[in-house]
Amino acid sequence: RGSNYVAGAVIFPVGAATAATFNPSFAYDAGRIAAKDTRAAGVHWAFAPISDLTVNKLWLRVYENFGEDPLLSSRMTTASFGGYQGDYKNDRTRVAACMKHFIGYGYPFDGKDRSNRHIATHELLEYYVPPFKAAIDAGVATAMESYGVINNVPVVMSHYYLQTLLRKKLGFKGMLVTDWGEINSQASTYFTARDTEQATWAAINRTSVDMSMVAEDESFGKNMLDLVANGYISESRIDESVARILQLKKDLGLFEQPFADPKLAATVGSAQDVKAARDAVRESITLLKNSNNILPLKLTDRVLFVGPTLNSTRYLAGGWNVHWQGPSDEEGDSVYQGFGDTILKGVREVTGANPVYFEGTDINGTELNDIDAIIAAAKSADKIVVGL
Numbered sequence: 001r002g003s004n005y006v007a008g009a010v011i012f013p014v015g016a017a018t019a020a021t022f023n024p025s026f027a028y029d030a031g032r033i034a035a036k037d038t039r040a041a042g043v044h045w046a047f048a049p050i051s052d053l054t055v056n057k058l059w060l061r062v063y064e065n066f067g068e069d070p071l072l073s074s075r076m077t078t079a080s081f082g083g084y085q086g087d088y089k090n091d092r093t094r095v096a097a098c099m100k101h102f103i104g105y106g107y108p109f110d111g112k113d114r115s116n117r118h119i120a121t122h123e124l125l126e127y128y129v130p131p132f133k134a135a136i137d138a139g140v141a142t143a144m145e146s147y148g149v150i151n152n153v154p155v156v157m158s159h160y161y162l163q164t165l166l167r168k169k170l171g172f173k174g175m176l177v178t179d180w181g182e183i184n185s186q187a188s189t190y191f192t193a194r195d196t197e198q199a200t201w202a203a204i205n206r207t208s209v210d211m212s213m214v215a216e217d218e219s220f221g222k223n224m225l226d227l228v229a230n231g232y233i234s235e236s237r238i239d240e241s242v243a244r245i246l247q248l249k250k251d252l253g254l255f256e257q258p259f260a261d262p263k264l265a266a267t268v269g270s271a272q273d274v275k276a277a278r279d280a281v282r283e284s285i286t287l288l289k290n291s292n293n294i295l296p297l298k299l300t301d302r303v304l305f306v307g308p309t310l311n312s313t314r315y316l317a318g319g320w321n322v323h324w325q326g327p328s329d330e331e332g333d334s335v336y337q338g339f340g341d342t343i344l345k346g347v348r349e350v351t352g353a354n355p356v357y358f359e360g361t362d363i364n365g366t367e368l369n370d371i372d373a374i375i376a377a378a379k380s381a382d383k384i385v386v387g388l
Contacts, residue, residue: 003037004321008269010277011317017284019066024079026280031083035095037268042260044252045096049080051131058111070127074134081135089251099135100144104128114148133170142175154192156182162207175244177211197223204233210241304377305357307387313340
């Protein structure tokens, strides 16, 4: 949905909204422009497309995925992959794509992010695998394994999911990375290992994981050295992963030119990119019903606008924009340096007048504001638009 951590880059609709267009070309354009802008910042690998199937609507990451239908998700995944990666071995405006999160991530039984997923094998193969198979068949360069456990088996320690299914049955040849700190979490969160060394031993020996995603933590490297030195992990297993990592770097051209291309920086946030993003937003708008022909709004209508998202760019953009969880309260919309739009701004441009607006509640729904004024304004309004 755009290279959202790069200053001035356009932000595209989230995966669920892109899927709502039923037009894979929007997924392709988002990937293509995100790849270009990512390369402009000197980064050569993107953690996209997200190929999870949205099953449990209580799960708070449903917005990131291309919906609940395996066919639509497969089509969107393939198009997004084509935009991001394309001919990445020769085209230096493209990046290595990463299908994620393999597998079954979208069905935590209680909606909590790392909860157990109860998925029968035949359902996993019939519904959850197709988007990943589509990416593999198209030549995706990398993959990320999933947080959590399926039927009480941690994915990051599963020989079946990350060796038999991913490598042998689906034929994935690329580089496999863990999700954030998932090996260490076996000792600290899931308690499937007594310590991080045992977790590292199990993940490397049982699966085809090539890289552990961590930040400052150095235990993975230290544990690997100790495990190899003491004969618990073979050097040939290390060679297997190193070969895939080096091949990825070679394919990306990092041995010849590891730096950013200054010419790409000039294209970030171009008029063409802005148009592509706005076109995608327009096509993603979904009308569920229109009782009594309430829509479209008329210039003569007395409309009351209520809700925190109507007057905020950062709330419209959601997570994974500028920062992991979006801009902070202190930053507000100023972080967009004047480039962000809001719904109220659009209303002003269309009507030429300041709309009647109340925030009503904070974004968390924990505080109510101006209730008496809102009730009074509602009594004289023809229509009310709520943005939560």
